[in-house]
Amino acid sequence: MFRLLLLLLLSSLSLWAQAHILVYHRFADPRYPSTNTSLKQLQKDFLYLQEHGYKVVPLSKLIKALRQHQPIDPRWVIITIDDGFKSFLKAFPIFRSFGYPFTIFINTEPIQKGYPDYLSWQDLKKIGKYGEIGFHSHSHAHLTDLDEHSIITDTQRGIDLFKNYLGYRPRSYAYPYGEYNEKIKKILKSLGFEAIANQQKGVATDPLDLSRIALTPHTTIQKALKIQGVKAQWIEPKNYSPDHLLRHIKVKIDPRYKKAQIYITNAGWQEVEVKDGLIDQNLSIKLTKRRVLMIIKVKNSKISTKLLVRSRYGAK
Structure with missing residues (x-):
């Protein structure tokens, strides 16, 4: 009996995810040093992943494994990019050369208004052939400062723009500023998102509350990948x-x-x-x-x- 219980415990632990989800923001844009990654540094990051046996997989693959209670390879790494800045186009060739999939979470309002610092819908159609496009709210507001009606309205505007310009409904959502509470989580779940990402240091365990690690000058990829979670x-x-x-x-x-x-x-x-x-x-x-x-x-x-x-x- 003891051996059976031990095997069940070890089996449950092996199914618990230890995959790491990384977050980038801007590339080759020194105007914003706290969220910028140089192309040289990005190349170094990807070489580190390659040389140390990490497997970069799409976010959708992780979500499927979590939902189906499949074992999660601890070497899995998921790369996400927040906000949808135009500077991603500078980094795009590096992603292509390594063959690394990615999920880029976009704010739809600045894209719809044609702000020059942001990707266009045409850019996103091209990028979407090689990676996944997720939703990062319409206005990038602090959701904790909005009432329920405003959150739903903001979200629905972005969903409608996804449908109109990209031809599909977004399946994943990343909280603006990584901020949320239980009410916001319930609202977004009710709107049908299959994956919801925060920006707290940790490892991915729950499809609707995915921890991600932002890479900054103070948090290198080496530090990020050393972070291990406790269930x-x-x-x-x-x-x-x-x-x-x-x-x-x-x-x-x-x-x-x-x-x-x-x-x-x-x-x-x-x-x-x-x-x-x-x-x-x-x-x-x-x-x-x-x-x-x-x-x-x-x-x-x-x-x-x-x-x-x-x-x-x-x-x-």
Whole structure:
């Protein structure tokens, strides 16, 4: 019986995803150093993936595997590009030369208005032959500052533009600024998206809450690929409290871990006990920032993260 239970546990762990989803923004555009990647650096990144045995696969392949509970190769890497900037055309030949698939998440409003810094619909038709086009909202607004009607309206505008200019409905969505709450997640799920991506450091585990790692001057591809996740279910808090007070953290994690550390923005790290796979910690922390990052870290620096974002409207 013990051997059977052990085999079941190991089997379930092997099905849990450890794929890494990377995020780029601009290419060869030094006006924006914090989100820019030079073509030389992009070439180095891709050579690193190639030389170290990583497999760059389409986002849709990962989503299919997650939905069908198939094993996830830990060497899988998914490349995403946010915003749909025109500078992607400079990087496009490098993607083609390596044969790497990609998903580019676009904001439809600046494209529809013909802003010169953004790709055109014609560009996207060409690019779409070699990669996937996802949705990054219509207006790139802070969704936590919008009411439900405004979120639905913004989303539907973009969906209609996809249908009109690209001939299909987008299947994947990436939150603008990586910001969301439970209400926003439910709205987008109800609108039929098969994959929803955030921008929190971690690994991909849930098709409707995909962690992605943004590559920046401070987070290199080498650092990004060293990040390993711990399977965790965040029970509390679900959202940013209206009174700005964090009272309780409750998270289910792998019961093999007996101790963990928790990080909270402006409060730092603290040790917590894990009892039968449960972190259940009472707190009294005043939240002063609009965005509050929470991180659970266990042995071997495996992490799980959650972002709380203050909202003008209800978050449930």
